Amino acid sequence: MPSPSVKTIAHSDSQGLIGRAYSFAERAHAGQKRKTGEPYFNHPLAAAEILHSWQMDDATIAAALLHDTVEDTGVPLETIKKEFGADVAFLVDGVTKLGHIKYRGGSERDEETAVENKAENLRKMIIALSQDLRVVFIKLADRMHNMRTLAALPPAKQRRIALETDEIYASIAYRLGMHNVSGELQDLAFPYLHPREYEWLLNAAKEHYAARLRYLEKIKPQVRKLLESHAIIPIDIEIRAKRYSSLYKKLLKRDMDLGRVHDLVAMRVIVNTLPECYAALGVIHEAWPPLPRRIKDYIAMPKPNSYRSLHTTVIGPDAKQVEIQIRTKEMHDENEHGVAAHWLYKQKRSDEPTMSGKQLARDISWVQQLRHWQDRLAESTQNPEEFLQAMKVEFFTDRIFAVTPRGDVIDLPAGSTPIDFAYRVHSEIGNAATGAKVNGILMPLDTVLKSGDVVEIVTQKGKKPSEDWLRFAKTTIARDHIRLAFRKKNARSSLLAQPTRAEIRVTAEDRVGLIKDVSGTIAQSRVGILSFHGERAKGGTLHVNKIEVRSTDKKKIERIVEKLRAIAGVKEAGYRLL
Numbered sequence: 001m002p003s004p005s006v007k008t009i010a011h012s013d014s015q016g017l018i019g020r021a022y023s024f025a026e027r028a029h030a031g032q033k034r035k036t037g038e039p040y041f042n043h044p045l046a047a048a049e050i051l052h053s054w055q056m057d058d059a060t061i062a063a064a065l066l067h068d069t070v071e072d073t074g075v076p077l078e079t080i081k082k083e084f085g086a087d088v089a090f091l092v093d094g095v096t097k098l099g100h101i102k103y104r105g106g107s108e109r110d111e112e113t114a115v116e117n118k119a120e121n122l123r124k125m126i127i128a129l130s131q132d133l134r135v136v137f138i139k140l141a142d143r144m145h146n147m148r149t150l151a152a153l154p155p156a157k158q159r160r161i162a163l164e165t166d167e168i169y170a171s172i173a174y175r176l177g178m179h180n181v182s183g184e185l186q187d188l189a190f191p192y193l194h195p196r197e198y199e200w201l202l203n204a205a206k207e208h209y210a211a212r213l214r215y216l217e218k219i220k221p222q223v224r225k226l227l228e229s230h231a232i233i234p235i236d237i238e239i240r241a242k243r244y245s246s247l248y249k250k251l252l253k254r255d256m257d258l259g260r261v262h263d264l265v266a267m268r269v270i271v272n273t274l275p276e277c278y279a280a281l282g283v284i285h286e287a288w289p290p291l292p293r294r295i296k297d298y299i300a301m302p303k304p305n306s307y308r309s310l311h312t313t314v315i316g317p318d319a320k321q322v323e324i325q326i327r328t329k330e331m332h333d334e335n336e337h338g339v340a341a342h343w344l345y346k347q348k349r350s351d352e353p354t355m356s357g358k359q360l361a362r363d364i365s366w367v368q369q370l371r372h373w374q375d376r377l378a379e380s381t382q383n384p385e386e387f388l389q390a391m392k393v394e395f396f397t398d399r400i401f402a403v404t405p406r407g408d409v410i411d412l413p414a415g416s417t418p419i420d421f422a423y424r425v426h427s428e429i430g431n432a433a434t435g436a437k438v439n440g441i442l443m444p445l446d447t448v449l450k451s452g453d454v455v456e457i458v459t460q461k462g463k464k465p466s467e468d469w470l471r472f473a474k475t476t477i478a479r480d481h482i483r484l485a486f487r488k489k490n491a492r493s494s495l496l497a498q499p500t501r502a503e504i505r506v507t508a509e510d511r512v513g514l515i516k517d518v519s520g521t522i523a524q525s526r527v528g529i530l531s532f533h534g535e536r537a538k539g540g541t542l543h544v545n546k547i548e549v550r551s552t553d554k555k556k557i558e559r560i561v562e563k564l565r566a567i568a569g570v571k572e573a574g575y576r577l578l
Helices: 006-012 017-028 042-053 059-066 069-073 077-084 086-098 106-130 133-148 155-175 178-191 195-228 243-254 273-289 329-337 337-347 357-363 365-380 384-396 418-427 427-431 468-469 474-494 512-523 554-565
Strands: 234-240 267-270 310-315 320-330 399-403 410-414 434-440 441-443 457-460 503-507 529-536 541-549 570-577
Touching: 006 017, 006 042, 017 042, 017 059, 017 069, 017 077, 042 059, 042 133, 059 077, 059 086, 059 133, 059 512, 069 086, 069 155, 077 086, 086 133, 133 155, 133 178, 155 178, 178 195, 178 243, 178 329, 195 234, 195 243, 195 267, 195 273, 195 310, 195 320, 267 329, 267 441, 273 310, 273 320, 418 427, 418 434, 418 474, 427 434, 427 457, 427 474, 457 503, 468 474, 503 512, 503 554, 512 529, 512 541, 512 554, 554 570
Parallel strands: 267 320
Antiparallel strands: 234 267, 310 320, 399 410, 434 441, 434 457, 503 541, 503 570, 529 541
């Protein structure tokens, strides 16, 4: 039975936290309209309903109802704190701070400003992530509803918001394991970013989708009967159509041939226990042969964002390929709603009545790692575009996982090479790398790794990084270590190239006592003489004396030169560093 809506909860318990927040926000936004023409209050209510569907706690739902009151109605934050408590006020303040940056566009300077704003917004998002994940949950719900109503905005603003949604919000949702949220945000952005491609895909895929859907609906009872005959009672068997945005990305790698995409519509089998997942896989493989290299065990080895499931592609009835995903209910919920569902399950098992979003942020290592990277990159560069690019590569691109020979999983961005792997393991291993064994085969260091590859780095004592590695190193950590090694090398070379002595040149008339006067003047300045060589100048009666001294102090040598010029018979004096 579906749970009651936020509106129903508010009306049935008007003195509860959600009920009071509902009434307060409804009054605060009274008379305000959205660009769509509907009452403004519909927006915070929609965001709250989304969060309710993710089974968020009452404080998060209340904060969603109130999230625009401080920014758009002039309600002081202190009033929110007094009426609803410090926890709700903290969340409202966090969402308000995230929403401060507005996007403008048109001129080249405006585009530069947009990049700066996007970088600043990303920095704020990272800080919010590391402090309390609930702020980001509210922002994701807020963005999802805004994207659903994006058609009401001008075209230029539609594209900018869609691009930010696709690059940042969908990526953060994916990293949080919220696949359903990430996929919907990408789907909502897709028509605004690629309108012609979207129209083509809509028409081209319609018949393929329909045919695949009919086929899976037809074999669904067979799958259920097959499992039940082996005492496996599935909780549910779902038919899942591939999202348009995801399908388009796959088609780009398949020459835009829809016939080469076999997971256009997939079947999800949801069972009760972990052993039943593997048992169901065995039963299905016994009935229908699996395709080689298409069995993926994301339970034994979860994806970097904690996605867990068994995937297999089999030759089903009528010799058609079928992708089947098998998981437990808990895995399914966590795959759909990611950290939000993980939080819910952890709360259910905890002795504490609630687990705070702050605790959850501390529990997720990559969130803290992200904050660390953000701080380091912000200090090292003033270029917003460079910052955005680095963060996209490190955290918001597709991820792969490679494995050390000992079985440790190394999380890397897609496109990474053994050099990235080596530096992620340890900087000394990276610096000394000469090659890599990938799945037991010796491969060059610029080999692009795939998920599940077992990688062993071959090293050589005394080996130094090659500057050519910068051409294919993907991760910031690898590129930073390579550059650091070359800065140290250049510093040593520069040190070796520094002058270690000076040559003083004195041109003078040859006379008795000249050498004594010259050497005495230099000695009085407490500069050691290394050598003294004199010869007659060509075509004249003057002598040229070259004296090497143990000093590179220009000021001291210049003072010596001035004194030498004052000696009787000296016509010229100068110096050079050696």
